[in-house]
Amino acid sequence: MRIATARVDGVVTTVVDRGEGWHTSKASALDIVTGADPGPGRWVEEGGLEYLLPYRPPTIHGIGLNFADTVAEMGWETPTKPYLFPKLSSAACGPHDDIVVDPELSTRVDWEAELGVIIGRPAKSVPVGEAMSYVAGYLAANDISARDLQEQDGQWVRGKGLDTFCPLGPWVVTADEVADPQRVAIRTWVNGRLMQDGSTASMIYGVAELVSYCSSFFTLAPGDVILSGTPAGCGDFRTPAVALRAGDVIEVEVAGLGRQRSHVSAPL
Incomplete structure (x- = not known):
C-alpha cells in the first residue's frame, strides 16, 4: 500500500x-x-x-558512514558500529518543497539521498532477528547537510537540522510491498546531472541491524524514521567539490518509493 x-x-x-x-x-x-x-x-x-510531507516524524534518527562506497570515497575507516546522530523533526519538509540555503549560515550545503525506514510500533531492546517486524514501511529521504557547520561543531545537530533540510516522500510504501530493503536503488540528480547512483546493497549495517542497534539505546516510537545512510556521490567529497546554491534543482529517487524534485532557494 x-x-x-x-x-x-x-x-x-x-x-x-x-x-x-x-x-x-x-x-x-x-x-x-x-x-x-x-x-x-x-x-x-x-x-x-x-x-506534501507525508507526515511529520516524531523523531528522525540519522545514520552516518553506513555505505561502503561512501566510506571509501571519503577515505575514512569503516565504522565498527553504526554512527548515530539526531535529525530534527522540524527539518522535515515535503518532496517538492524548496530547500532553503542561506549563505550567511553555510556555503557547503550537500545532498544525501537515503532510504527512510519507518517504525510501526514501540521498539526497545529489539533483537536483530525480530527487528523487521517493527518496520511499518519506507520512504525516500534527502538528508541535506551543511558540511561547514558539521566541521565547526564537531557534532552534527546544527549542520543536519536546519529548516527544510530533510525532504521526505512523495509517499510511504508499506513494508510488505518492499521485497528486500537491501536491494534498493538510490539515485540523485543535480540540475539534470546524475550525482549518486547506488544501492542499499552497499550498506554496512542493514535495516534490521539499525533498528536493533538504535532500540538498544532508546525506545523507537511509532512513526519514527531512521535515515539509513547514503551512497557515494555527495557533492562535498568530489574534486572539485560541489555545493548547492539558490536556483539549483535536486531530484532524489529511491526505487519503488517515488521521486522528489526540490528547488534550492535563498531565504525570503
Whole structure:
C-alpha cells in the first residue's frame, strides 16, 4: 500500500493506494502507517495530486558512514558500529518543497539521498532477528547537510537540522510491498546531472541491524524514521567539490518509493 498526504482540489487530505489507484481517507497518514484502517474513500486521479510531507516524524534518527562506497570515497575507516546522530523533526519538509540555503549560515550545503525506514510500533531492546517486524514501511529521504557547520561543531545537530533540510516522500510504501530493503536503488540528480547512483546493497549495517542497534539505546516510537545512510556521490567529497546554491534543482529517487524534485532557494 502507498500512503501520502496531498492537496486535492485545494484541500489537504490523506490518500492511499491499495493497488487500485489513489483514494482519499479520513484517517491521518501517520495513523495508517502505524496500523489504522484507512476506510472507504473517493477515487482521485494521480495527476491531480500535489504531494506534501507525508507526515511529520516524531523523531528522525540519522545514520552516518553506513555505505561502503561512501566510506571509501571519503577515505575514512569503516565504522565498527553504526554512527548515530539526531535529525530534527522540524527539518522535515515535503518532496517538492524548496530547500532553503542561506549563505550567511553555510556555503557547503550537500545532498544525501537515503532510504527512510519507518517504525510501526514501540521498539526497545529489539533483537536483530525480530527487528523487521517493527518496520511499518519506507520512504525516500534527502538528508541535506551543511558540511561547514558539521566541521565547526564537531557534532552534527546544527549542520543536519536546519529548516527544510530533510525532504521526505512523495509517499510511504508499506513494508510488505518492499521485497528486500537491501536491494534498493538510490539515485540523485543535480540540475539534470546524475550525482549518486547506488544501492542499499552497499550498506554496512542493514535495516534490521539499525533498528536493533538504535532500540538498544532508546525506545523507537511509532512513526519514527531512521535515515539509513547514503551512497557515494555527495557533492562535498568530489574534486572539485560541489555545493548547492539558490536556483539549483535536486531530484532524489529511491526505487519503488517515488521521486522528489526540490528547488534550492535563498531565504525570503
